[in-house]
Amino acid sequence: xxxxxxxxxxxxxxxxxxxxNIQNNKGLLRIDAEIGSDPSTSAIVNTxxxxxxxxSLFDKSFVSSIVAMGEIGVLVSGTVxxxxxDIATA
Numbered sequence: 001x002x003x004x005x006x007x008x009x010x011x012x013x014x015x016x017x018x019x020x021n022i023q024n025n026k027g028l029l030r031i032d033a034e035i036g037s038d039p040s041t042s043a044i045v046n047t048x049x050x051x052x053x054x055x056s057l058f059d060k061s062f063v064s065s066i067v068a069m070g071e072i073g074v075l076v077s078g079t080v081x082x083x084x085x086d087i088a089t090a
């Protein structure tokens with residue numbers, strides 16, 4: 001298995017340097033370039049990269065996102081896997 005750091009320079013920290021990397025065209029994935037240039041997301045990238053206290057702003061945004069994802073409808077049919085890497089057979 002090969003591991004690649006998605007956040008050059010601080011891959012072992014939960015921080016916002018990812019957004020600065022996007023501004024500097026150092027994103028690793030195609031989506032990185034897209035969120036930096038798309039008008040619907042570039043303002044968020046720029047705000048997080050330039051924030052006086054980016055960790056606080058990022059943490060609040062992250063928590064809000066996780067809460068919103070938790071409110072998405074629950075699967076009521078199909079199979080729930082107990083091991084995520086297993087392929088569902090039903």
